[in-house]
Amino acid sequence: MELQHIKDNVYYLRGVINIGVVVGEEKQAILIDSGLGDRSGRRILHALEAAGLRPVAVLNTHCHGDHSGGNAYLVEQAGVKVYAPLYDAVVLRQPVWSTLCLFAGADPINELAIPRFAMRPSPVDVIVAEGELTVAGVTIEAVALPGHTGTHTGYIVSGVFFLGDALCSEQELENAGIPYGYSVTMRLNTLQKLCNYNCDYYLLAHGDLRRDVGDLIEMNRRRVEETLAFIVDYLSRQPAEASDVMAAVCEHFGLQLRKVQGFFLLHPTIYSHLSHLHNRGEIAFKIEGNRLLWYA
Ligand SMILES: [Zn+2]
Structure with missing residues (x-):
């Protein structure tokens, strides 16, 4: 890892x-x-040391382990202060909320x-x-960019916008079909909001500098609109x-779920x-034969 x-x-x-x-x-x-886990924390510290820098704070965009997993190591080894948005802070402090949410609120599988x-x-x-903070x-x-998580947040410094997971790269859209998201309603509002910014640079968490x-x-x-339209059409037929x-959405996007972790990420999505x-009143549900059925 080298500073760019x-x-x-x-x-x-x-x-x-x-x-x-x-x-x-x-x-x-x-x-x-x-980054992800102690290994990331260690690599970050090495890179900063090599540049003669001393880390004092981590600003998390959201609570997912690949973005905040190095926190614990950085706190222990360097005493950094952690800044995080509200819902995400709950998960950072008690990560069990992450897995139990994925597992429908129940004690999750190992x-x-x-x-x-x-x-x-x-x-x-x-x-x-x-709003503004000084560190x-x-x-x-x-900048509040909710959707991927309930309080996902981006940060702008000197005209550089760190987007976290608010935007998916072309590659991510290609691989994931429908990317993980907490709220489609918030995500659409966030995409609209992003159109209002005119920054010099944008950095995707999983992608390149643009x-x-x-x-x-x-x-x-x-992609969101296509998925919504597909679901409405599917539910209008049965x-x-x-x-x-x-299963129908997976087939539509040519996705083959092979791992249980992928299944439980797609479920809330x-x-x-x-x-x-x-x-928005486009679909409704009914309970029939002890099953909850959605229809358009
Ligand atoms: Zn994420």
């Missing part, structure tokens, strides 16, 4: 998940996200206890709300349970589409 310069005092560590690095006064470093879902607990020192003498704008994300926003929006909708359509 973006602009002014803003850098990033390029990887499977990109970590933002903002240099503040007296060689203090502010991190945006912390297979879900993978680092991506069940990271080591992290303290949260500051709950981030939309190590640097002014950072926190000067412009207009086309990508549109591609993300179209009432179906959520699991049937999920399908429900987020169903609740969006239901709350």
Whole structure:
């Protein structure tokens, strides 16, 4: 991992998940996200040491283990302060909320206890709300970008927008078909909101550095609309349970679920589409034969 310069005092560590690095006064470093597990934490510390920087804070975009899994190591080894949005802070402090949410609120199966879902607990020192915050003498704008999680947040520093998982790259859309999401309603509003920004650079957490994300926003929006239209069409032909909708959506996007972890990520994602359509009055449900059937 080597520091890549973006602009002014803003850098990033390029990887499977990109970590933002903002240099503040007296060689203090502010991190945006912390990667997956202790290994990421260790690699981040090495990279900062090599650059003569001392980490003082991690600003998390959201609570997923591949973005916040390095927190615990960085807190223990470097004493960083953790900043996180409200709902995400709950999961950071008590990661069991992540796996039990995936498992329909029940005591989860052991297979879900993978680092991506069940990271080591992290303290949260500051709950981030939309607006400006100052860390190590640097002014950072926190931007609420909910949808991927309930309080997913992006950060803008010196015209560089760290987007976290608010936008999927073309590759992610290709691989995932329908990317994980807590709320389709929030996601569509967030995509609309992103159109209002005119930053110099945008960094996707899983992707590359870009000067412009207009086309990508549109591609993300179209994917959501395509999925919603497919579900409405499917449910107009027959009432179906959520699991049937999920299987039909997988077939539509050519997805083959092979791992139980993938199944339990897709499950709430399908429900987020169903609740969006239901709350807008496009589909309804009935309970019949002890099954909950959705219909259009
Ligand atoms: Zn995520």
